[in-house]
Amino acid sequence: MKTVIGMAKINLKHSKTAYWVAGIGFALASINYILSITIDNSGSETVALGNYFYLIPLCLSVFTPAQNFSKLMNLGGKRMDFFKSSLLAYATAAAAASLASIAISLSIDKWMVLHGKINGVLDILNVYGFMARGPAAAFFQMTAFLLLAACAAHTLTLIQGHWYGWLADAMIAAIISVFTPIAPLRAALAWFFNMIIFHDIAAVQIVSCLALGAAIYCAGLVPIKSKQI
DSSP states (O other): OOOOOHHHHHHHHHHHHHHHHHHHHHHHHHHHHHHHEEEEEOEEEOOOGGGGGGGHHHHHHIIIIIIHHHHHHHHHHOOHHHHHHHHHHHHHHHHHHHHHHHHHHHIIIIIHHHHHHEEEEEEEEHHHGGGOOHHHHHHHHHHHHHHHHHHHHHHHHHTTHHHHHHHHHHHHHHIIIITSSSHHHHHHHHHHHIIIIOOOSHHHHHHHHHHHHHHHHHHTTHHHOOOOO
């Protein structure tokens, strides 16, 4: 508890709910893979096995501020250490999830398709176009995107119960309901998603995710300083 790294390790170790959620999804997908090997299932498509690892950083970013904050503060932790350590934990989880997903995509998933066990794999890495630039670029792109998502989930969890939390929820609902049917606003929304996901230049997508994630995460410092233990 005396270092940021020590607190990050605690956040990673004591987040059983996140691992249970990802583990259940991974187990169910594994059963589907086993059935595809033992039974003729060559005409079907399935969700990529490695994609379930993405649930770990996403769930971790929700349960860490919701469940671990008070416990860590009661153990003698400092608020700024929690702020720094949480980001370190999310970045570690995002990188590990991306690496594991790419490894499975290039090994198990590829073997399943090449040997006709399944017709195809629905993989976020391919849907987003990350793998088209090679596994190295895909690793950094997916890590940056997962870190952005984790930062957003972390901050949204922290601000719930505050007036600015309700305002943020209303703004998100308004963006979804108003921007979609109006052509100019829909174009702006498409431009935003192109920057953080589908941009042709990997470096632009990575920097966009990291910059936006940093801005959103820094906003979470306000509720951390005032959050009751």
